[in-house]
Each structure stands twice: as C-alpha cells, then as structure tokens.
Amino acid sequence: MSAASxxxxxxxxxxxxxxxxxxxxxxxxxxxADPELPMLTLAxxxxxxxxxxxxxxxxxxxxPTYSGCPAMHxxxxxxxxxxxxxGFAAVEVRTLLSPPWSSDLISAEGRGKLxxxxxAPPRSRSGPSPGPVQLTLFATGPPVACPVCGSSDTQxxxxxxxxxxxxLHRCRACGEPxxxxxxx
Amino acid sequence: xxxxxxxxxxxxxTDTGHRWAFGTGFTDPLAGVDTAVPAGVDGADLAAxxxxxGDDALIMSHRLQxxxxxxxxxEEDTALANIAxxxxxxxxxxxxxxxxxxxxxxxxxxxxxxxxxxxxxxxxLAEVIDTDFAGLLARLLVFSTWRLALLTxxxxxxxPVLAAVAAQGVKELTYHRxxxxxWVIRLGDGTDYSRERMQAGLAAVGPLIPELFETxxxxxxxxxxxxxxxxxxxxxESDAVIRHVVEAATLDLPAVPGLAGVGGQAxxxxxxxxxxxxxxxxxxxxxRAMPGSTW
Numbered sequence: 001m002s003a004a005s006x007x008x009x010x011x012x013x014x015x016x017x018x019x020x021x022x023x024x025x026x027x028x029x030x031x032x033a034d035p036e037l038p039m040l041t042l043a044x045x046x047x048x049x050x051x052x053x054x055x056x057x058x059x060x061x062x063x064p065t066y067s068g069c070p071a072m073h074x075x076x077x078x079x080x081x082x083x084x085x086x087g088f089a090a091v092e093v094r095t096l097l098s099p100p101w102s103s104d105l106i107s108a109e110g111r112g113k114l115x116x117x118x119x120a121p122p123r124s125r126s127g128p129s130p131g132p133v134q135l136t137l138f139a140t141g142p143p144v145a146c147p148v149c150g151s152s153d154t155q156x157x158x159x160x161x162x163x164x165x166x167x168l169h170r171c172r173a174c175g176e177p178x179x180x181x182x183x184x
Numbered sequence: 185x186x187x188x189x190x191x192x193x194x195x196x197x198t199d200t201g202h203r204w205a206f207g208t209g210f211t212d213p214l215a216g217v218d219t220a221v222p223a224g225v226d227g228a229d230l231a232a233x234x235x236x237x238g239d240d241a242l243i244m245s246h247r248l249q250x251x252x253x254x255x256x257x258x259e260e261d262t263a264l265a266n267i268a269x270x271x272x273x274x275x276x277x278x279x280x281x282x283x284x285x286x287x288x289x290x291x292x293x294x295x296x297x298x299x300x301x302x303x304x305x306x307x308x309l310a311e312v313i314d315t316d317f318a319g320l321l322a323r324l325l326v327f328s329t330w331r332l333a334l335l336t337x338x339x340x341x342x343x344p345v346l347a348a349v350a351a352q353g354v355k356e357l358t359y360h361r362x363x364x365x366x367w368v369i370r371l372g373d374g375t376d377y378s379r380e381r382m383q384a385g386l387a388a389v390g391p392l393i394p395e396l397f398e399t400x401x402x403x404x405x406x407x408x409x410x411x412x413x414x415x416x417x418x419x420x421e422s423d424a425v426i427r428h429v430v431e432a433a434t435l436d437l438p439a440v441p442g443l444a445g446v447g448g449q450a451x452x453x454x455x456x457x458x459x460x461x462x463x464x465x466x467x468x469x470x471x472r473a474m475p476g477s478t479w
Contacts, residue, residue, distance in 0.1 A: 061216070067352050068273025073211055094216025097277075097348035100355070132336055132421055133358050135428065137365055158259035159363050160266040168259070184355040 020087055022053045028086045029060050035074040036163050039117045042075060046105025049096045058088045061096040066164040066184075103165075103183050115147045120169065120180035144180050146171035156180075213276045213292065214345070219284035222342050224409055230343060231286035232305070232402045233412050235295065236452060237334075238278030239306035242296060243460075244327055245271035246467050247314065256317055263363055267324070270356040277349045284345075297471035301461055302454040308443065309392040311451075311460045318371050318378070322385035323392075325364035325429060330396045332357040333422045337413035346411065365429045372433025379435070386430065386437045394442030396422075400452045 029051045030043035042048040042062065050061040060079055064072050076093040083091045103122035106114070111121035123142060143152040151173035158168040166179040221227045248268035255261040276292045283290035309327055314320040335357060338350035371382040397419040399407075406412035430437045449455040470477075 064273075064352075066270055066273060067277060067349070067356060068269040068271070070269070072213075076211065076215075092216065095214060097214075097217055098344065098351065100348065100352040102355075130339075133332060133354060133361075135365060135425055136362055137369065137429075137432065158262065159359060160259075160263040162262065164266055164269055182359070184359075 020053070020056050022051070024086065025053050025058045025083065025088060026051045028082050028088075029058075029079060032075070032078050032082050035071040035078070036165075037114070037117075037119070039113045040106075040110050042079070044107050044110030044113060046101060046107065046110075047075065053088075056088055057090040057092070058083050059092045059094060061094045063096045063099075063101045065101045069164060101184075103181055106181070114181060118147050118178055119166070120144045120147045120178055122181040122183045125183040141183075144169055146174060146176065147178055148176045149174040154178075212280060213273075214280045214284065217345060219281065219345060221285055222344075222411075225343065225411055226405065227285045227287055229402050229405055230346075230411060231282040231288075233406055234278045234282035234285060234346070236305045236400075236402075238275045238282060238295070239304050240310050240327075240331065241271040241278065242275035243304070243306045243310040243463065245269075245275060246463060247310070247312075248320075248324075251314070251320065260317075264320075267360050267363070270353075270360070274349060274353050274356070277345075281345050281349070293471070297468045301456055301464055304454060304456065304460070304464070305452055306456075307392070307395050307451040308457050308460075309389070309396060309451075311456060311463055312388075312392065313459050315388070316381060316385070318381040319385035319388055321364050321367045321371065322382070322389045324360065325368050326389055326393060326396075326426060328357050328360040328364055329425045330418065330422045332361055333418035333425075334413055334415065337418065340410075341412065342410040361425075368429055368435075369433040372430075372435040382433065383435050386435055390437060390440040391443040395445075395450050395452075398450075398452070 029048055030041055032042050032048075034040045034042055034045050034047065037045065045065070047062050047065060048060070049063050050059075052059045060083070062072070062075055062079070072095070079093050080091045102125070104124060106122060114121045123144070144154050144156070145152055146154050146169075149171060151171055153172040154169050155172060156167060156169050157177070160166075161168045161179050165181055165184075167182050168177065169180050170177045221230060245268045248264050248271070251264045252261060252268075255264055275296075279292040279295040282295060283292070309323060312323070314323065332354060335350040335353045339347055339354060341347045341350065368382060368386075371378040373379070374382075397415050399414050399416050403412050403414060407414045426437065443450075443457075445453070446455045
C-alpha cells in the first residue's frame with residue numbers, strides 16, 4: 001500500500017471534517033521536520049519558502065540548503081505524505097533555487113531549538129557582495145558561543161562536519177566538542 | 185520492524201520519516217524549476233556550456249570521493265566528503281539543466297553514466313590522479329579558485345537557472361578555496377618534508393593551469409549574449425589569489441607551458457588524459473552493468 005493511500009484510508013476512519021484551506025496547508029507544511037536536523041521544522045530552517053492552494057491541489061516550494069543536499073528527496077516525500085494525510089489529494093513540491101538558501105533564514109525559534117540540542121546556531125552574515133570573494137585565511141570571525149556552557153572561549157577545529165551545513169568546534173571552558181551551523 | 189537484510193531496512197519506502205536512507209530514488213533536481221531557454225540564447229550552446237561546468241564538478245567530485253577513508257585524519261576525510269558532495273550537487277543541477285536546454289530531455293544520469301570519454305567536456309585538471317594529499321590540495325586550490333571566479337560572474341547570467349546554481353555555488357566554493365589554501369600554507373610553511381611534497385604538488389598542477397583560461401567557441405558565443413563569463417577574463421583574479429597563497433606558503437608556482445593536447449584539442453573538446461578512461465570505467469561500471477537500475 002502506498003503512503004498516500006494508507007493515509008487517506010486512516011483519515012476516513014477518523015472521519016474528521018477536512019478543511020482544505022490555505023491556512024491548514026500552511027500549518028501542516030510548517031510542521032514537517034528536517035530529516036537531518038529533526039529538532040527543526042523545514043519552516044524553522046528557512047527551507048520552506050512558499051505554500052499555495054488551488055482547490056485540493058497544494059504547491060509547496062522548497063529551497064535546498066546546499067547544492068548537494070541529499071535530504072531533499074526525504075523532505076519532498078515527508079511533505080507529500082503529511083499533506084496527503086491532512087486530506088490534500090494532490091501535492092506538488094517544487095524546487096526554488098533563487099534566491100539561494102542562507103543561514104540567515106533560520107528563524108529565531110529555530111536558533112533556540114538548535115542551541116537546546118547542543119548545536120551552535122549560525123551567526124548573522126554579511127550579505128553577498130557582487131564582486132570577487134575575498135580570501136579569508138585562518139579567519140574565524142567572532143567566537144561561537146558554546147551551546148553547552150555558554151562560554152565564548154571556543155575554537156573551530158574543523159571547517160566541515162557530519163553534514164554539509166555544519167562545522168566542528170570545541171569549548172576550552174567546559175571541554176565539550178560541538179557542532180555549529182555554518183554561515184552561508 | 186524486522187528486516188531480512190540490511191538493504192531491505194534502508195531501502196523500504198516509508199512515510200514516517202523515522203527510517204530513511206540517502207541514495208535511493210533520486211528525483212529530478214530541477215523539479216518545478218522554470219527551465220525555458222531565455223530569448224536570444226541558443227539552447228544547444230547553453231547545454232554544451234552546462235556540460236562543461238557540470239563535468240568539471242562531476243569528475244572533480246569523483247576524484248575527491250576516491251579519497252574517502254584515505255585522508256590523513258578523520259576531519260580531512262569529512263572535509264573532502266563534504267566538498268565532493270557540494271560539487272556533485274552542482275553537477276546534478278548543471279547536467280539536468282543541459283537536458284532541458286537542448287530539448288533532448290536527457291537526465292543527469294543519462295549524461296553521467298551513458299556518455300563515452302570523448303563526450304565529456306571537463307578540463308583535464310579535474311581528472312588527473314592525485315599521488316598524495318599535497319598533490320590533491322594543490323589541485324583543489326587551483327580548481328576552487330578558478331571555479332569561484334567563474335561562478336562569481338555567472339551569478340549575473342541571463343539564464344536564471346545558471347545564475348541560481350552559481351549564486352549557491354559561490355557560497356560553497358568559498359569554503360572549498362579557504363580549506364585548500366589553508367592546507368597549502370600549512371604544508372608549505374611546515375616541515376622540510378611537507379614543504380617538499382607541497383612544492384611537488386604545485387609543480388605537477390602547473391601545466392594544467394593554462395587550459396582553464398582558454399575561451400572555447402561556445403563560450404565566446406555565450407559571452408556575447410550574457411550567458412557565460414569569458415574564462416580568459418578571470419585569469420588575473422585567479423592568478424592573484426593563487427600567488428597570494430603560494431607566497432604565504434613560502435613556495436613557488438612558476439608559469440609553465442600548458443600540457444599539450446592532441447591537434448590543439450583538450451578537455452573542452454573531449455580530448456582527455458589517460459587517467460580519464462579509468463575514472464569513467466569506475467564511475468559508470470554499475471550503471472553499465474545494470475542499465476536502468478536504481479539503488
């Protein structure tokens with residue numbers, strides 16, 4: 001049985017009245033979690049860019065965080081399944097490439113959830129400059145606060161980490177290593 | 185839920201989101217993107233250009249993937265994997281764009297797995313074998329510096345798909361270039377031994393540099409209509425960045441003649457080095473053994 005048909009069957013059993021409104025579609029779409037950072041919703045992450053409804057047809061626009069983000073397929077599938085379960089029979093998930101994703105799109109609530117999960121949220125970044133990108137040798141920017149103890153006495157130990165969107169730091173005060181969402 | 189095999193466990197289609205694995209059932213990376221070719225732009229030229237930039241990324245990514253579990257430290261393994269993933273993502277978008285621009289409807293997989301060596305348009309810098317970590321870093325420094333300079337300009341392409349791919353790619357390549365530059369400096373300005381190896385890496389990459397800045401007929405036509413930057417125009421900026429890094433590393437990168445092609449033809453013409461055939465043999469082996477399969 002496919003995911004969609006099973007969900008439709010489940011909702012007919014509960015026979016809850018379906019309100020196929022834009023507000024309902026948004027509410028459902030905004031509750032879908034990110035597969036790699038499950039403490040965040042796609043809305044918190046800023047990946048969910050737009051939701052529109054035409055009849056029972058929903059169009060959701062998602063922007064990948066990185067070109068190679070391998071979780072896009074999972075995001076699409078989760079989004080489609082959740083909206084189908086809410087009664088939206090036809091769900092189209094579109095990729096929106098422009099404007100590109102930026103760590104600045106992570107909501108204040110999302111930043112709080114990241115920190116609570118032990119992942120340092122990104123610092124705000126300066127906007128992209130139209131000209132050549134300057135080389136920043138061994139520059140680390142302002143210190144990233146430790147999500148465990150709050151100390152600013154931290155150090156980046158690797159420019160990349162377990163997922164494309166994070167790098168690796170350690171705290172000299174409490175000794176804990178931690179991940180940090182990179183500014184892009 | 186029990187599974188008979190690990191493969192079953194990771195490949196089962198599920199709507200719960202609690203159990204998923206990457207690598208199965210990829211979908212079109214341009215789903216829902218408007219892929220109309222802008223007025224005044226030749227679709228065949230645009231497709232050919234997408235293959236140039238897409239093949240650069242695909243082949244460089246494959247060479248980086250060959251480093252996995254071989255880097256000197258776990259952090260470097262992770263870094264190289266992430267850089268490879270970024271480039272693979274750029275390649276997927278660009279190859280998919282090629283199939284929409286030329287009207288052929290070919291998919292990213294058709295381009296990656298079903299073309300022969302002569303049909304690949306990557307520069308030879310992307311395909312050569314790395315003899316050691318220092319050699320890889322020299323190549324990555326040059327590749328990411330050059331590509332970043334190109335994509336910085338490509339952000340204003342009249343093709344909205346190319347412009348969008350470039351805008352995201354610039355952010356990624358900024359990290360790649362910083363990573364490579366810091367390692368070139370660390371090794372060059374390190375011990376006598378690391379310095380010797382880093383210098384040898386730079387010497388090996390030198391002959392592959394001139395090709396990067398040669399303007400093909402396709403690029404000349406696309407520059408005229410605002411689709412693509414002229415690679416010759418990024419040479420000064422690219423050289424200055426590389427020179428800055430090489431000097432900080434207390435090393436030399438003397439200008440040398442470019443690696444000869446065949447009858448004046450090189451990577452952009454589909455004329456590659458011996459290493460390319462072996463690389464494609466590996467890259468395409470599963471797809472050629474089991475055509476149309478997914479995994």
